[in-house]
Amino acid sequence: MQPTDTSARVVEVVPHPLPYYSLVLDGPESWNATLPGQFVMVESSEGLEPYLRRAFSVHDVSKTDRGARIELLVKIVGPGTRALAGKRPGDRVAVLGPLGKPFGAAGEDPADARPVALVAGGVGSAPLLLLGRRLLAEGVRFDFFYGGRGAVDLARRETFAELAAASGGELVATTEDGSAGERGLVTAPLGERLAAGRYRKIFSCGPMGLMKRLAEISREHGVAGEAALETPMGCGFGACLGCAVELTDGRFALCCKDGPVFASDEVKW
Amino acid sequence: MSAPTSTDAPRGPDLSVRLGGLSLPNPILTASGTFGYGLEFAHLAALDRLGGIVTKGLSLQPLKGNPPPRIGEPRGGMLNSIGLQNIGIEKFLADVLPGLGRFPAQVVVNLFGYEFDDYARLAERVDAFPGIAAVELNVSCPNVTKGGIEFGHDPVLLERLVRSVRNVTGKPIAVKLSPNVTSPVAIGEAAKAGGADILSAINTVLGMAIDPWTRRPRLHTTRGGLSGPAIKPIAVRIVYDVARKVGLPVIGIGGVETVDDVVEFLLAGASAVQVGTALFRNPRTAENLVDGLAARLIEMKLDRVTDLVGAVRPWREG
Numbered sequence: 030m031q032p033t034d035t036s037a038r039v040v041e042v043v044p045h046p047l048p049y050y051s052l053v054l055d056g057p058e059s060w061n062a063t064l065p066g067q068f069v070m071v072e073s074s075e076g077l078e079p080y081l082r083r084a085f086s087v088h089d090v091s092k093t094d095r096g097a098r099i100e101l102l103v104k105i106v107g108p109g110t111r112a113l114a115g116k117r118p119g120d121r122v123a124v125l126g127p128l129g130k131p132f133g134a135a136g137e138d139p140a141d142a143r144p145v146a147l148v149a150g151g152v153g154s155a156p157l158l159l160l161g162r163r164l165l166a167e168g169v170r171f172d173f174f175y176g177g178r179g180a181v182d183l184a185r186r187e188t189f190a191e192l193a194a195a196s197g198g199e200l201v202a203t204t205e206d207g208s209a210g211e212r213g214l215v216t217a218p219l220g221e222r223l224a225a226g227r228y229r230k231i232f233s234c235g236p237m238g239l240m241k242r243l244a245e246i247s248r249e250h251g252v253a254g255e256a257a258l259e260t261p262m263g264c265g266f267g268a269c270l271g272c273a274v275e276l277t278d279g280r281f282a283l284c285c286k287d288g289p290v291f292a293s294d295e296v297k298w
Numbered sequence: 299m300s301a302p303t304s305t306d307a308p309r310g311p312d313l314s315v316r317l318g319g320l321s322l323p324n325p326i327l328t329a330s331g332t333f334g335y336g337l338e339f340a341h342l343a344a345l346d347r348l349g350g351i352v353t354k355g356l357s358l359q360p361l362k363g364n365p366p367p368r369i370g371e372p373r374g375g376m377l378n379s380i381g382l383q384n385i386g387i388e389k390f391l392a393d394v395l396p397g398l399g400r401f402p403a404q405v406v407v408n409l410f411g412y413e414f415d416d417y418a419r420l421a422e423r424v425d426a427f428p429g430i431a432a433v434e435l436n437v438s439c440p441n442v443t444k445g446g447i448e449f450g451h452d453p454v455l456l457e458r459l460v461r462s463v464r465n466v467t468g469k470p471i472a473v474k475l476s477p478n479v480t481s482p483v484a485i486g487e488a489a490k491a492g493g494a495d496i497l498s499a500i501n502t503v504l505g506m507a508i509d510p511w512t513r514r515p516r517l518h519t520t521r522g523g524l525s526g527p528a529i530k531p532i533a534v535r536i537v538y539d540v541a542r543k544v545g546l547p548v549i550g551i552g553g554v555e556t557v558d559d560v561v562e563f564l565l566a567g568a569s570a571v572q573v574g575t576a577l578f579r580n581p582r583t584a585e586n587l588v589d590g591l592a593a594r595l596i597e598m599k600l601d602r603v604t605d606l607v608g609a610v611r612p613w614r615e616g
Binding site for chain 2: 034072077078079082125260261269272273274279280
């Protein structure tokens with residue numbers, strides 16, 4: 030499906046504990062075809078800072094009477110995300126999408142009934158809600174590992190917990206400061222369960238350091254992994270060549286077109 | 299609104315321009331490196347509305363490009379160091395050019411060489427393709443250490459280089475000028491002496507940015523090319539100087555986004571403009587400028603866009 034460039038209507042900005050919020054947008058019917066892991070390029074400011082659009086994973090999508098509604102889970106990190114936080118219902122923002130390659134299948138082997146692991150580092154949880162919904166619809170059980178520095182970094186934790194429970198799995202939360210869930214890194218409880226051979230696949234999104242570690246863990250345990258990457262991006266559709274990701278074979282792939290989802294063993298971390 | 303009373307179809311102002319041997323339906327082109335090979339935009343923009351498309355820089359062999367991070371975003375612009383990643387001239391001619399033939403936009407191929415002889419070899423290779431209206435020599439990319447810019451910063455070498463290309467092609471030759479030199483006029487004059495037909499001004503401005511928290515340069519290559527609104531006054535100044543002093547038609551490039559920007563470059567002496575970084579922000583920028591420019595000419599009561607070229611009214615000579 031070809032992406033569309035739309036002047037989308039802001040429905041609302043839903044605050045989560047700062048610095049997180051959800052931006053809810055109404056747009057065209059074509060958005061309903063958005064697949065888990067895909068993203069949109071959003072113009073956050075009509076001024077000069079930032080000049081370029083920003084890429085956001087589509088967090089959720091739902092049908093409306095006249096089109097589709099998407100939700101973006103956003104962390105305020107700079108002028109663009111700050112400007113979007115100040116949008117009001119009825120405001121218009123330019124949105125190009127959906128873009129990029131989505132998450133793949135839960136596994137190749139239909140006889141493998143083991144659950145899958147979804148692993149989020151902070152706002153990396155954004156694309157994993159839609160993936161969780163897809164897995165639930167496919168009847169695939171999943172555990173959701175949610176790591177952050179503190180409790181505040183586990184935005185929409187309850188929603189993820191409910192979704193995982195509905196699939197027959199559970200939410201495992203960790204924080205570095207111990208303010209929620211287990212104290213420590215999300216890779217610790219994941220590693221224990223992987224050692225027990227519990228999962229058939231790992232889907233992840235988060236800081237590069239986390240995903241690099243996950244790729245190592247996946248390899249150690251012989252478990253396939255897919256990771257949604259975030260890089261600086263100029264255009265989002267393969268024209269500027271700014272979002273290069275180095276692969277293990279030495280080639281540069283484009284995060285926007287060849288990704289943002291990559292097999293974790295094809296990326297040179 | 300009442301219907302027009304005349305039976306004649308309303309005629310808009312004449313947007314066509316001629317630069318040396320290059321005729322364009324309108325003066326709005328897309329800049330090299332910002333429009334892919336054209337087809338990346340086919341579903342996002344109306345390619346049939348554009349005056350011309352300048353391809354991503356093409357080299358004899360495919361190039362892998364620079365390691366990431368390749369882009370940064372200082373206020374009002376974009377800093378890049380892509381490193382001329384491209385599919386190579388042969389793949390372009392075989393796989394891309396036929397698809398571009400569907401559109402009336404004139405195709406200009408931007409050519410990049412590591413070695414002196416690469417430029418003539420590339421120009422010779424594309425000479426027989428009627429779908430290519432002109433060549434633009436990239437002798438000004440700041441992001442590759444070898445080739446390219448070595449020729450664009452040395453007037454003696456550049457004159458020889460352009461002449462070597464002139465000897466193998468009848469197509470109009472545009473030379474893309476670097477702003478990172480003391481005298482762009484001297485470089486432009488060398489290009490003219492070598493047989494260039496058009497000057498494209500400017501390529502990106504050499505820049506640098508640092509992340510204050512990680513202390514890392516924003517670009518893996520440390521330095522890169524700055525583009526976008528931040529560099530427009532630099533570009534207008536160079537277009538003004540080059541247009542008046544060299545006497546070749548000029549294509550203005552650098553921060554073009556609004557109709558005012560287009561008019562400003564035309565007044566400074568450009569016969570056409572290339573839209574670059576603004577296309578990333580809005581893929582329809584170029585075609586919107588075609589409409590906007592026509593509307594502006596009507597508002598200014600001008601019949602043809604060429605009336606604006608070089609029509610700046612300086613306060614004093616010089």
